[in-house]
Amino acid sequence: MVNEKQLRDEVKKLVSRDDVKYVIGYEQGTYGFQVTPSFAFTPEEAERFIFSPLCANNLSVYLMLEEKPPLRKGEKEDTRKVGLVVKGCDARAVVQILQEKGLKRESLVIIGVPCTGVIDPKKITVKFPHQIKPVDVREEGNHYVLTINGKNQKIPKDELLFEKCKQCEYPTPVIHDVLLGDEVKSTKKEEYKEIKTLEKKALKEKWEFWSKAFDRCIRCYACRNVCPLCYCKECIVDQLSPQWIYRSVNRSENTVWNLIRAYHLAGRCSGCGECERACPMNIPLTMLNKKIEKDIKELFQYVAGVNLEEKPLLAMFKPNDTEDTIL
Amino acid sequence: MKIGVYVCECGINIAHTVDVEKVVEDVQNLPNVAVSRFYKYMCSDPGQALIKKDIKDLQLDRVVVASCSPRMHEPTFRRVLEETGLNPYFFEMVNIREQCSWVHQEKEKSTGKAIQLITGAVARASFLEPLEKKEVSVIPKALVIGGGVAGIQAALEIAEKGFKVYLVERSPSIGGRMAQLDKTFPTLDCSACILTPKMVDAARHPNIELLTYSEVVGLDGYIGNFKVKVKKKPRYVDEEKCVGCGLCAAACRLKGRIPNEFDLNKGKRSAIYVPFPQAIPLKYTIDPEKCITLKTGKCGDKALCVEACERNAINFDQKEEILELDVGTIVVATGFDLFNPMEKPEYGYGKYPNVITGLEFERLISASGPTGGHIEINGKEPKKVVFIQCVGSRDKKTHEYCSRVCCMYTAKQAHMVKEKIPGADLVIYYTDVRAFGKGFEEFYNRVQGEGIVYRRRELGDPIEVIKNNDKVLVKTKGHPDIDADLVVLATGIIPREDSKELSRILNINQSADGFFLEAHPKLRPMDTFTDGIFLAGCCQSPKDIPDAVAQASGAAVRAAEPLAQGKVEVEAISAVIDADVCGGCRMCEDLCAYSALEFDSEKKVMTCNDVMCKGCGSCASACPTGAITMRHFDMQQILAQIDGISAEAIVQ
Numbered sequence: 001m002v003n004e005k006q007l008r009d010e011v012k013k014l015v016s017r018d019d020v021k022y023v024i025g026y027e028q029g030t031y032g033f034q035v036t037p038s039f040a041f042t043p044e045e046a047e048r049f050i051f052s053p054l055c056a057n058n059l060s061v062y063l064m065l066e067e068k069p070p071l072r073k074g075e076k077e078d079t080r081k082v083g084l085v086v087k088g089c090d091a092r093a094v095v096q097i098l099q100e101k102g103l104k105r106e107s108l109v110i111i112g113v114p115c116t117g118v119i120d121p122k123k124i125t126v127k128f129p130h131q132i133k134p135v136d137v138r139e140e141g142n143h144y145v146l147t148i149n150g151k152n153q154k155i156p157k158d159e160l161l162f163e164k165c166k167q168c169e170y171p172t173p174v175i176h177d178v179l180l181g182d183e184v185k186s187t188k189k190e191e192y193k194e195i196k197t198l199e200k201k202a203l204k205e206k207w208e209f210w211s212k213a214f215d216r217c218i219r220c221y222a223c224r225n226v227c228p229l230c231y232c233k234e235c236i237v238d239q240l241s242p243q244w245i246y247r248s249v250n251r252s253e254n255t256v257w258n259l260i261r262a263y264h265l266a267g268r269c270s271g272c273g274e275c276e277r278a279c280p281m282n283i284p285l286t287m288l289n290k291k292i293e294k295d296i297k298e299l300f301q302y303v304a305g306v307n308l309e310e311k312p313l314l315a316m317f318k319p320n321d322t323e324d325t326i327l
Numbered sequence: 328m329k330i331g332v333y334v335c336e337c338g339i340n341i342a343h344t345v346d347v348e349k350v351v352e353d354v355q356n357l358p359n360v361a362v363s364r365f366y367k368y369m370c371s372d373p374g375q376a377l378i379k380k381d382i383k384d385l386q387l388d389r390v391v392v393a394s395c396s397p398r399m400h401e402p403t404f405r406r407v408l409e410e411t412g413l414n415p416y417f418f419e420m421v422n423i424r425e426q427c428s429w430v431h432q433e434k435e436k437s438t439g440k441a442i443q444l445i446t447g448a449v450a451r452a453s454f455l456e457p458l459e460k461k462e463v464s465v466i467p468k469a470l471v472i473g474g475g476v477a478g479i480q481a482a483l484e485i486a487e488k489g490f491k492v493y494l495v496e497r498s499p500s501i502g503g504r505m506a507q508l509d510k511t512f513p514t515l516d517c518s519a520c521i522l523t524p525k526m527v528d529a530a531r532h533p534n535i536e537l538l539t540y541s542e543v544v545g546l547d548g549y550i551g552n553f554k555v556k557v558k559k560k561p562r563y564v565d566e567e568k569c570v571g572c573g574l575c576a577a578a579c580r581l582k583g584r585i586p587n588e589f590d591l592n593k594g595k596r597s598a599i600y601v602p603f604p605q606a607i608p609l610k611y612t613i614d615p616e617k618c619i620t621l622k623t624g625k626c627g628d629k630a631l632c633v634e635a636c637e638r639n640a641i642n643f644d645q646k647e648e649i650l651e652l653d654v655g656t657i658v659v660a661t662g663f664d665l666f667n668p669m670e671k672p673e674y675g676y677g678k679y680p681n682v683i684t685g686l687e688f689e690r691l692i693s694a695s696g697p698t699g700g701h702i703e704i705n706g707k708e709p710k711k712v713v714f715i716q717c718v719g720s721r722d723k724k725t726h727e728y729c730s731r732v733c734c735m736y737t738a739k740q741a742h743m744v745k746e747k748i749p750g751a752d753l754v755i756y757y758t759d760v761r762a763f764g765k766g767f768e769e770f771y772n773r774v775q776g777e778g779i780v781y782r783r784r785e786l787g788d789p790i791e792v793i794k795n796n797d798k799v800l801v802k803t804k805g806h807p808d809i810d811a812d813l814v815v816l817a818t819g820i821i822p823r824e825d826s827k828e829l830s831r832i833l834n835i836n837q838s839a840d841g842f843f844l845e846a847h848p849k850l851r852p853m854d855t856f857t858d859g860i861f862l863a864g865c866c867q868s869p870k871d872i873p874d875a876v877a878q879a880s881g882a883a884v885r886a887a888e889p890l891a892q893g894k895v896e897v898e899a900i901s902a903v904i905d906a907d908v909c910g911g912c913r914m915c916e917d918l919c920a921y922s923a924l925e926f927d928s929e930k931k932v933m934t935c936n937d938v939m940c941k942g943c944g945s946c947a948s949a950c951p952t953g954a955i956t957m958r959h960f961d962m963q964q965i966l967a968q969i970d971g972i973s974a975e976a977i978v979q
Contacts, residue, residue, distance in 0.1 A: 315914040
């Protein structure tokens with residue numbers, strides 16, 4: 001894991017620069033296993049920065065959330081850079097945003113963290129359901145060491161790791177200006193085991209599976225808000241004329257919403273899994289994303305957010321493209 | 328809102344399978360429908376008068392006509408509305424012929440479908456919005472790209488109509504392929520004799536500005552207002568001073584040592600040259616790849632050409648220039664390349680000097696060619712000559728189309744051999760002789776009568792040309808082998824090597840065979856899909872000289888129309904970009920086939936040039952944020968139409 005002193009020093013150096021506005025990173029949360037995003041505008045604020053196996057959030061979403069009010073007359077655009085701490089999966093989202101020209105490369109300073117996997121908060125809260133006080137978590141070899149009430153607990157990594165981390169092919173950020181520590185090489189391969197199992201099931205079974213899942217949806221749109229790639233100025237669910245998706249919470253509308261969300265990320269989703277993490281109703285949203293990711297890999301030999309030079313998949317029309325996707 | 332619905336019987340085309348009376352009765356009850364009628368031919372004058380009368384008497388404000396494809400008659404009916412004072416875009420057409428009566432047999436069902444389609448159209452019609460047609464002024468100048476016979480013809484005809492023409496030619500002289508030919512079939516006119524007067528006319532015409540040794544490298548703008556970038560390569564010879572006397576070429580140290588491209592490298596030239604004696608303009612050009620001064624900075628004590636030139640025309644400091652031309656319309660006449668028979672090694676081309684292509688043969692028999700018109704191979708007059716047709720044509724492995732000229736030029740060449748070497752033995756391997764043009768069959772019969780042997784072979788049958796001392800042995804299936812002194816391959820016409828690049832610059836399309844694509848194969852053979860750009864000659868498809876000239880004349884007329892009008896009307900249906908929603912991802916930019924989209928880097932949003940936009944909708948369908956909508960096809964209109972069709976389907 002990353003040396004936090006090195007991280008803070010790097011951030012301090014950055015925020016002292018005239019051409020850097022602020023740096024986005026993580027700080028200790030207020031309770032339990034939470035870490036929260038932190039924005040350092042000054043070297044002092046950089047002291048708060050941490051990096052631990054609990055840093056699951058994809059901070060690149062904040063790049064797209066910054067409000068940019070229209071300029072007043074005579075006012076000049078603030079072109080200062082924004083610093084960002086990224087893990088492997090976060091970096092792919094950044095690449096995707098850059099490919100889509102959502103941001104300019106020169107507006108970013110990327111601090112890359114070679115990642116050895118992060119903890120799924122849902123898994124850890126199941127093990128320690130009522131933890132109020134903040135917990136210190138360290139990684140030691142194949143185990144996590146948790147210090148709760150002064151006592152150390154050793155838990156195998158596999159029990160707490162995010163599923164996505166177990167198949168992560170890009171643990172070292174594919175894009176970075178600074179890399180903290182040594183590269184982490186991946187020997188893992190995304191095999192889509194879960195997807196393949198579901199694919200084999202009968203139509204009726206699949207429908208039941210998803211109906212059950214979507215029935216739970218409360219349409220809070222946390223999945224959209226947390227996604228770094230859901231940055232349309234006007235989301236399809238907010239459109240009233242025509243109103244593509246009605247606001248009523250029922251199976252039909254929920255299904256439409258969840259499928260449209262997944263399709264709007266086709267060829268773009270970098271697989272950070274934030275949607276599923278943010279979902280209060282435990283809808284297996286990454287399965288939808290992964291299914292599309294798998295199909296795209298098979299059809300177009302394309303992986304989203306790994307090559308800055310490439311165009312977005314849906315902007316790369318070729319006359320000899322396979323037509324299997326056309327219904 | 329009052330909508331009038333008019334259903335056409337189209338004689339029996341529609342009425343035979345659609346119960347028109349029932350349709351009219353049914354749609355009468357749709358919301359907003361004030362009147363519905365049927366008539367035998369809605370597009371006829373009485374049909375149109377019927378609609379006009381209703382618009383006036385009933386104060387209709389939307390009109391729906393259910394008849395044929397809008398391609399033909401949408402403009403007709405839009406005019407009807409315009410003439411009665413309605414906005415022409417308050418019109419909606421339903422195709423119940425191609426999309427209903429012609430493709431179905433059961434009357435009841437097709438009647439139902441017609442009602443559904445009309446219900447959708449009526450629903451859509453109430454949301455139609457008035458659109459204004461736009462007019463743009465036209466710069467009264469034209470550009471012709473390519474100075475072959477088609478380009479020359481087009482330039483001359485536009486110039487004759489009183490408009491300024493820029494004729495851009497890549498090589499040092501105009502004339503093109505036709506200048507390389509000896510005689511033309513079937514009349515056996517001397518090619519140069521009929522072409523050179525035209526070349527001179529083009530050069531002398533006060534309205535034509537020749538830009539030779541120049542290439543089109545960029546194009547911006549739209550019909551009426553194109554901005555063309557032309558790269559003028561340096562000749563290193565002052566065109567004003569050079570009189571074409573040729574003293575420089577005679578003095579050049581490399582005289583007779585550089586293969587001449589015009590003679591397909593069979594003849595030799597100097598480093599300073601004109602491609603052929605009748606070149607227009609007759610100005611010398613220095614080959615920068617070969618000239619000793621240009622390559623090494625020094626040519627002996629003094630460059631001999633400089634010494635020889637009495638008018639001090641040679642200027643080694645000339646630089647490439649980029650000219651910017653403003654023109655209203657463009658004719659593309661970039662011609663063709665010839666199939667390279669090296670792609671088919673069985674013919675032995677490139678391996679044996681006895682195997683040559685048809686065009687090389689033309690230079691061999693041309694009086695201005697490297698041998699002065701004397702047919703010789705390895706220094707000897709050939710006694711046995713074999714012609715092989717369809718090399719690179721009609722062949723699925725190379726080019727599937729027929730090149731149209733090879734049958735006749737082979738017949739002509741055989742005739743020329745017979746004329747020059749009366750005792751020669753001639754065999755032509757053909758697959759089918761396609762003698763379709765005026766005088767072609769007669770010419771073919773004449774040649775056959777001259778003792779020239781036509782041997783048929785299937786294209787798929789194996790053929791082999793192998794070395795046999797200083798001759799070659801031609802082996803074919805089903806025929807005795809021939810020991811030939813000379814083998815002439817009738818190589819086919821293929822698109823120019825750089826067609827793709829040019830199509831990208833000009834934003835015009837290519838068909839599957841690589842030639843430039845016309846807007847309609849029958850009715851708009853000179854137009855491209857880009858307004859204001861027209862095609863002439865072999866850049867569109869293989870042609871013989873009269874066809875190329877005919878097309879060039881046609882293209883010249885088409886290109887002169889907007890120039891004469893002084894203004895053009897452009898499509899009112901175009902894309903609208905909501906700047907508040909646009910995310911500036913620029914995904915639409917590359918998809919636009921008409922270069923109508925431009926990025927506003929200050930506001931970081933895409934903008935659409937209404938004049939260039941054709942309203943095709945590619946951008947709207949690709950826009951990830953839904954910021955682009957199409958005028959006349961906005962979301963509300965389309966959804967209303969879908970709702971109309973599906974609601975009626977449920978009722979039925």
